[in-house]
Amino acid sequence: MSTTATHAHDDHHDHAPKGIWRWLNSTNHKDIGTMYLWFSVLSALVGGGLSFLIRLELGEPGIQVFNVVGEMMGSEAKQFYNVTVTAHALLMVFFVVMPALIGGFGNWMVPMMIGAPDMAFPRMNNISFWLMPPALILLVLSAFMGKGAGTGWTLYPPLSGLAGQPDMSVDFAILSLHLAGASSILGATNFITTILNMRAPGMTMHKAPLFVWATLITAVLLLLAMPVLAGALTMLLFDRNFGTAFFDPAGGGDPILWQHLFWFFGHPEVYIMILPAFGIVSHIVSTFSRKPVFGYLGMAYAMASIGIVGFIVWAHHMYTVGMGVNYRAYFVAVTMAIAVPTGIKIFSWIATMWGGSISFKTPMVWSIGFIFLFTVGGVTGVVLANAGMDIVMHDTYYVVAHFHYVLSLGAIFAIFAAFYYWFDKMTGKVYPEWAGQLHFWTTFVGVNVLFFPQHFLGLAGMPRRYIDYPDIFAEWNMVSTWGAYITMASTVFFLIVTLFVMIGGRKSVANPWGDGATTLEWTVDSPAPFHTFEDTPDFTGGNPAAHPAE
């Protein structure tokens, strides 16, 4: 964490440690970022595989997949279907999206973007990452213990209590989330310290790149929301094992208390998953329009206000608990208010493109895909924000379609956009343009065929979290499962091409994207050297990366 170039080993510029210890003991932000990304890919394979099982089961009425799978796992079909839904959700939220966007791209790019040599606390960064594999192992074990944790990711009591799930599987899931939460809190502390204290001289917060802003706000949200989840999970653990009654009415508790605590964490959590994506998309749209981002300050403060308002809207997830009409009116109003800063972001991205010299390279098409699909998910979100509508649509496939449009098609599209944008910088290889385009178009078609029909199913009244459905829902479920086949084929194609490119791809250059790429990471070589910015860049005379050599 030296800021001067006098330190002895800094002279050996690219002297990375060798072998397994390079990774186990790593304090290098790029290596830790790389590990987070591989970890996310591994979890995505498991979490995506589970969702494919769910779609196979729902492809036609009746129970045809989970009777076999459930038996293999020592459970039974309906319970194991619930276990699969739960594991899919927890994997995607805590072990795919967060590690990729925050741990992966955040670790890789934030220090370089602010001209810092590394994160503020490199050893704490190491423990942040290495808490994640044990958390993942505990979560996977929870599916093998007893009948598995079939609670849904929301873990509502009494289903998550001893009355609903008496064996130890839920305890494994709780401890897994405790570890993942500790990892997030340590990571968030590290990002906040790095961003507040280690920016290059002259880079005021109002000159910091938007991805840095996004990561800072995300880290603050993590710091405020994660401890609430940790506290609530601890209460649930005590209710299950030590005879307390926080959520048990027989002992004076209240299951609704859990819902308040969970969603006080859970709603900021959805912004934790999408804010880094906002930052990434801003950079990509600006780069490939060859224009600075439109309304930079508005973009930064829109993210900040989304973060703040995100803490006072939680009860819109629980309109059906029996809430007074005044409370519902309040939560409807503040929820809809979030559409305002979100709209500022969408329109600013469009205004950035407007009149720009646009090149539709792979990262750009993924970003435009993100903007389009996130807007669709945002519109259904405004529909669901209305308490009157929500009471009809609550826990139907309309809700499932809504949050997959903002997360599965929003956050995941941003992850792919970032992957293609920074692939050269991270690996030093050129990703073939045709493969990225083909991957985009097949995924775009696949996920829309997969999720758009779920709006119709939800409006027709199909409830979520059931293994089976009446025959009247058969057609659109069949279409939805076709979408899963297309998406799966597209993902396999992506994995194969990526492996080939990483082994034998063409060598890339420091800045493959030209004048539009004006952040500091494009001033260093590709792949980025093991140590960067030991000589702190100077921002006092303006952005030194604004006029790159190439």
Add this chain to the structure above:
Amino acid sequence: MSSRSDFARRNRRTAATAFVVVTGMVGLTFAFVPLYTLICQVTGLGGTPQVADRSDYEVSTQEITVRFDSNVDRGLPWDFVPNERSVTVNLGAEYQTSYRSTNLSDEPVTGISTFNVTPIKAAQYFSKIECFCFVEQALKPGQSVDMPVTFFVDPAILEDELANDVQTITLSYTFYRTLDDIPDKEPEFISQADTVLTTAQLGGT
């Protein structure tokens, strides 16, 4: 540019602030448990009725119907029913009714009840003076008792433009076996793992 030690101190201070925030949020989470109960009692959130010593109000000529509802948790071997299904009372007037509990098992059992009123917006105007639900109730094997509850409806409900359309208030109780009274079932729970409930059986979440 600041020296290295200044720099390290500044980083440590920022990180320490962050950990104070985390500790504070954990503390707030646990503080929310009693706070939540208090909020419910004060505001009537979730249909929590008020508690009063006596009715200080003039008895209004306006009448309102109060219905009585009862539920028993499946872990409690009791029969529990209201002695009257509904009454029509004047606003501000105290009224006493009762529920009848019978212990159907051959062992002494202690129960405790939770309660709320619907419509939820009427809860802040529904006051209980005396209620069996304030304390635990113990019944001997086969014993049957009448449990009284005294209440009144605050005439201020007429002045609340959001609540003055209420014609009928339902007072509902659910009786549970107290946690201390539940026989030690630890070994049984593990052997009962085969009867795990699915989401569908619990009505979905």
